[in-house]
Amino acid sequence: MKQSPQQERNHKLGESLAKALNIRHFWACYCPNKEDAVQQALALIPDGNSVTWGGSDTIRAIGLTQEVKKGNYIVHDRDTVPSENWSDYAKKHYFSDTYLTSVNAVSEDGQLCLIDGTGNRAASLIFGPKNIIVIVGINKVVKTAEDAMKRVRNIASPINCQRFANAKTPCSITGECADCKSPDSICASMVTLRLCNPKEKIKVIIVGENLGY
Numbered sequence: 225m226k227q228s229p230q231q232e233r234n235h236k237l238g239e240s241l242a243k244a245l246n247i248r249h250f251w252a253c254y255c256p257n258k259e260d261a262v263q264q265a266l267a268l269i270p271d272g273n274s275v276t277w278g279g280s281d282t283i284r285a286i287g288l289t290q291e292v293k294k295g296n297y298i299v300h301d302r303d304t305v306p307s308e309n310w311s312d313y314a315k316k317h318y319f320s321d322t323y324l325t326s327v328n329a330v331s332e333d334g335q336l337c338l339i340d341g342t343g344n345r346a347a348s349l350i351f352g353p354k355n356i357i358v359i360v361g362i363n364k365v366v367k368t369a370e371d372a373m374k375r376v377r378n379i380a381s382p383i384n385c386q387r388f389a390n391a392k393t394p395c396s397i398t399g400e401c402a403d404c405k406s407p408d409s410i411c412a413s414m415v416t417l418r419l420c421n422p423k424e425k426i427k428v429i430i431v432g433e434n435l436g437y
Contacts, residue, residue, distance in 0.1 A: 231256065234362045234432035237332075241365060241430055244334030251424040252334075256432040258286035265357050266291060268427050269322050273355065276300040276317050278325035278345040281387075282359050282436035288324060297322075314344060323353035326436050327417075328380035329364050329372035336417040336428070337372035339381055341410035349417060349426065356426045361435025369416055377401040381411055383437040 227235065238254030245252035255261040265288055269275060275297045277283055293299055300320060305313040317323075325345055327338040336358065340346040349356060366372050382395040393409055394402035401411075420426045 231432065237365060238362060238430040238432055241330065241332060241334065242428075244332065245330075245428050246334075248334045248418065249420040249423040250334065250336075250426050250428050251420075252428040252430065254430045254432065258431055258433055258435070261359060261429050261431045262286055262288050262291055264429055265324070265359065266295065268357055269295070269297065269355070271296045272298070273321035274298040274300060274316070275322045275324065276320045277302055277323065278348065280324070280326040280359075280436065282326035282361060283324050285435055286359065286431070288359065292324070317344060318348060318352045320353050322355040322357065323348050324357050324359070325349070326359050326361075327364070328437065329366055329375040330360055330428075330430075331369045331372045332365065332367055333369070335369045335372065336426075337369065337376050338415050338417075339376050339384075339411050340413040340415065343413050346413045346415045350415070354425065358426060358428045359435070360428060360430050362430065362432050363434040364436070365430070369418070373414065373416070376414060377403075377411065380437045384410055 242252040242254050255264055275292050277289055283289055300316045327336045329337040366375050378401050381401060382399045385391045385393050385396040391408045393406045394404050
C-alpha cells in the first residue's frame with residue numbers, strides 16, 4: 225500500500241532520528257504506527273521482569289500498559305496506587321527492571337528533553353531501572369535541543385497542567401509559560417539527556433503518529 229506524503233515524511237524523519245540517537249548510544253528504531261510500537265516495546269521486555277511506568281499519556285494511548293498486564297511480568301501498576309501508598313510504590317518504581325515512559329521533546333540530533341514535577345521520571349531516566357523504554361510520537365520532534373526545551377516549556381507544560389484540575393499555575397490560566405515559582409509547578413526539573421550511559425540502557429521507539437504532549 226502506497227504511503228501518503230505525510231507518512232513518507234514521517235518515515236524519513238523517524239529513520240534519521242533513530243540514527244542520531246544511535247550515535248548518542250541510545251538504542252532506537254522507528255515504527256510507523258502505534259500497533260507496531262507496542263509489539264516492538266514488548267519484544268524489548270525480558271520475561272519475568274518487574275515492570276512499571278511513568279505518568280505518560282503516550283504509553284496509555286497506544287495500549288502498552290494494558291498489554292504489559294497480560295504478559296509474563298511482575299507489574300507494579302502506577303495507575304492503581306493510592307496516594308497514601310505512594311512512598312512504598314516509589315521504591316518499587318525506582319528499582320524495577322523495566323520502566324516505560326515518554327519524553328516531552330526530541331531534537332533532530334538525538335537529545336531527549338523532559339519536564340518533571342516530583343522528579344520520579346527524571347530520576348528513573350537518569351539513574352534507575354536497568355531497562356528503559358521511551359515511546360515518542362513524531363509530533364515531539366523538533367530541530368535543536370534549544371527548540372526542544374522551548375517545546376517543553378511552552379507546549380508540553382501548559383497542556384499537561386490542564387490535566388490537573390487543581391494546578392494553580394499561570395500557564396494553566398494563560399496557556400503560556402511564565403517561568404513561575406508556583407508550588408504547583410510541574411517544571412521543578414527540566415532535563416536534557418544528551419547521551420545514554422550505559423550504552424543502550426535507554427531504548428527509544430519513535431512512532432509515526434501524533435502521541436501525547
